[in-house]
Amino acid sequence: MQEATSALGKAIGKPDLKYVQFAYEKVEEAMVGAGMSPDAARLLIEMDRSLNEGLIRPTQPMTPDHLGRTSIEQFADEFAAAFRATPRK
Numbered sequence: 093m094q095e096a097t098s099a100l101g102k103a104i105g106k107p108d109l110k111y112v113q114f115a116y117e118k119v120e121e122a123m124v125g126a127g128m129s130p131d132a133a134r135l136l137i138e139m140d141r142s143l144n145e146g147l148i149r150p151t152q153p154m155t156p157d158h159l160g161r162t163s164i165e166q167f168a169d170e171f172a173a174a175f176r177a178t179p180r181k
Contacts (some may be wrong), residue, residue: 103168104175106153116141 093111101109112121116137123133142148 096115099164100169100171103165103172 093113097109098107098110101107119140120133120137123136124130126134139148
């Protein structure tokens with residue numbers, strides 16, 4: 093995530109942008125605060141935690157075909173164009 097954040101930060105003119113990891117509880121609170129039902133938020137957090145802790149594992153090996161052809165830098169350039177086109181408050 094730090095690598096992706098660094099690429100996105102550079103692309104939008106914020107080379108010092110830092111990745112911040114939030115506690116599961118804070119993310120769940122934010123999702124509910126944004127209007128998601130408490131049950132849906134709880135289940136998404138449960139799924140995320142299970143993936144992070146290895147309780148859910150892929151059944152197929154990762155291959156180069158799974159990675160796609162777009163680098164994070166290419167995506168960051170496209171993201172930056174949309175970011176610059178969006179008015180800031």
